[in-house]
Amino acid sequence: MTGLCGWSGPMPAGVPSGAQVLARMAAALAPSVPDTVCDSRDGAGAGLHVTAVAGHGGLHVEDDLWAAIEGYPRWGTESLARMARTRGHAAALAAAYRHDGEDLFRHLAGPFSLAVIEPQAGRGLLAIDRFGVHTMCYGRSAEGGLVFGATTQAVRAHPGIAAAVTAQGVYDFLLFYVCPAPRTIYRGIDKLLPAQFLMFENGTARTGFYWQMPYRDGGDGGKADAQALAEELDARLEQAVRRTLAEEDPGTIGAFLSGGLDSTTVVGMARRVSGTVPRTFTVVFEHDRYDESRYARAAAAHYGARYNEYALGPRDALELIPRVAATYDEPFGNSSVIPAYCCARMAAGHGVGLLLAGDGGDELFGGNERYVEQLAFEAREAARRRLLAQFLGLFLRPLATAGGSALARRAWAYLQRGALALPDRLEADNYWFALDPAVAFTPAAAAEIDRDAPLALRREVYRRTASTALVQRMMHLDLTAALADNDLRKVNRMTALAGVRVRYPFLDEDLAEFSARIPPEVLVRDGQLRDFFKRALKDFLPPETLAKEKHGFGMPFEEWLKDDGDLRALAHECLAAFKHRGYLQEPFLDRIIADHARSRPMPGDGIVWDIMILELWLQAHEHPCGSA
Template identity: 30%
Template structure:
């Protein structure tokens, strides 16, 4: 795993200062503490920071091709590089190293941009073709590895693995995009179609972009998508066997490393399944680690301990408490953009724990998106059944008014909190799912904005982009569309961003076997009933794993890696909640009504309402603004 950065002149050819590239890569040193390099030529500069995982002594970057005037900087892992190497060698290619970077160069020389479909893994890379005098920027199918880009005032395009790499360039404008603030308040992160800074872009997952010296930058081109439009036929036993085959292939392919390797273990279905399949393959005890919480209702370490005992792993655990939030500024520095998934803190801590023993750790991320493991997906599938039975006019006229008068009832048991469900059923499926996924409802966001800020975003609503993704999904059912949106929108923007930044902050490589694209493509063809039955999501996965895991692990209520932030903001972090309305950084923006922010904090602290997610979003936004030093 590594960090990459570079500068490419579009429309002209000017020298690139190597010292400027070096400053950009120095900002990414945490991603690659084992080595660094810079390469420049007229109009192009590439930089690299290396975390050595495979071919430790070889494969320095930037790497030049032995057979063509091509140079690459690469962040990620290609899990089928040995098979590709053999295929390319059979057709005459020769290799100087034992790693996967040189295989990408050879694959490009043989197949051009079509080589992307042959690469199995996680990657973001920049490959300069000296013969064509063009730069290929590419990102993996699901966006496991990030790539930021910005057009600068001198006509160049700069790129880097993280925003902080671009921030090291003196020509980058630090001006907030107000639409990104609306996106952030809606989702708790800045999604991949936008950046917190105007003029900065993220290369979308499954896309490439070609830059040429004599023309303006071309738009990104999609090279991969997943379709939910087909349905796999076969018996339950056959589909179960095929799923298990894909799971084994995904896990074993990600166990190749020349450094110590382990796994995150929460005690949930997904991480436990990964550990079970690792234990099946490994000669030695699997090294596992887990994080617990000082609030018992959120602590899963007993389940992790049970799985560790079951497979005889070398297990390590640690507890996270509210005092750990003294590291808020460290979190803000990690993400650059505001990022309010409160599980980022324990994810960072479990990465720190893992790094004490290993350099690579496998995670269970991806199964919820691929196999319908989120409660919201299960609820959405049932809501879509109701929508099919009741005409839209009836739902709007009957359920809409009911939703208006039904109390919000944050204090009530989940089964009695019907307001959100009624609101969702009154609208169409896209509106309902966007509301379920949003961290802060649209009406609440609008109530917080000052008139000037509201005029500035000119009616823009964050949910519309997600609804558009669902409407355009290659899908057959509402469940398909919800999963497609999670894979294309939520996964790269939230989950993979969180894991990439927290793992790279401690120079740990995290691998996600359950995001193997062959597994994703297979899962997308499963009938709805193989994914959701009754209130049970991931039905086929749980059935397949019964040979490995006990029912109390497979079928206990889904908990997730949930931080007890609501309790902490009423207790040891209440001061943070109260201070948000008077924060100097937020106050200077003029975006929010300070009296309403104070009211939110008071209502949460006194227990009248649960505003923990929104308060945490505001805390993290404040910290990010302080660090970015932006114009608002």
């Protein structure tokens, strides 16, 4: 991966040199990919490092201003675009900053992260792109300076940062199986949300948003007919893929392919735009419930793409889980990291330098099952259910939260959904959401946990959009919670680990803003997910893809645990080791281990996987037991 790191402000006393600190911080960035360049500058009161894809970023230094940018930035004025071509993107950034300050983002698009420092004035700017493809973490040093980096580990490498794992961070991870922005698992380190900037000056900082999805009630209000919208979708998709492939060698391009709508669309558009036969990569499983290779094969055949598959089994998982857990700068519990890595590794072995991914389509065009579920839920007698939930909850809650039956837990979760407003309702069947931390966490850890805090962050994102339409608000939330916090982190880190770059054609600003104009009742019509998208591309996509249900690169981890003794032993060893961390009560973990060994139902979906990943991550990042 590429990334930035640096600081503005005084260094701790006794630090030998800023160059050494900057080198340590740069070494803690994510694994690098081929064709990158590095540049650094340090001096009195500041340091700045950038690792960027050659020709797509760098560092620009003037006496009173340092500017760094990485990613695939695109400038909106001819003068800035010309400067980027002739003097580099960082020089264009410096010019835009001098002229417009924090308003420069109206001229900047594409995936990026950037930093501008005025060392003498002690001020500057940090920001990431509109969809959070790139990341930026930051913290305040003991001396009052600002320290930043693409990863938490880069920030922690600065001698002025003393960041410890918090019980709140552990709780947030167990609740969402990721560490959602703007917080991190560390006390004193935060991260930017998509389209967020941070301005700092002499020890003070403020954040703001320079863009958000332009949803509005009514969309186009029915002004554009279906045929016109369909034609525009096709044109916008082609434009997005054309932009993505500009300046790329067609012979080194490949694509993830699950056979679903988005990966198939990307493959088809890549074939149309490049005129070459794209190479595609997928994983296959022996478990029919997870294996989707028949759809991927059909999609590849439809476009004449070169099809490659990898048979993924429990031995792969056993080998890769510790390595993958260690690769992340925060614990990351999406189990599809393993299939994503195997695809990327296979692509690298075939000489692919850039992989195209279909992430973002569901969040832009109404493709997540919960949209339909919540529309139906709202349409029913919500008021009556809320009253019923309040009444019956008095009797069911004690049974559901104190080790009661699975039936009681399911009944309580359903009743909770009726009593909750969105977006909290989305977590109603989440085991950790319903559980009082005092039941599972140690007293010391439980005392630090604010159960409402992670949900409050979700509410803020859900309500920030100007639209009151349920589907648009949920898509707005998912662009952060499902995409930026989760899917992009998965694919970015796994492709970097495999030594391959990745791009996301769906995350094109013009395509996204077009999707925001489509009325939600057109996107999801009569309870049919992706209805508009499927109708618009019915003559472009293969029939197998149009008929396919959403799945993705899931992995049959629970099934493998039952069949593979070594994998089960790894999981149980990690759970046993986690007993000494001081977060969860030992009897609680003992019960999970014993129940799992006897194939009894687990209290929550994925609980064994999540705790295993958390323990392996703690071990890899040298956090001794009780270090919180």
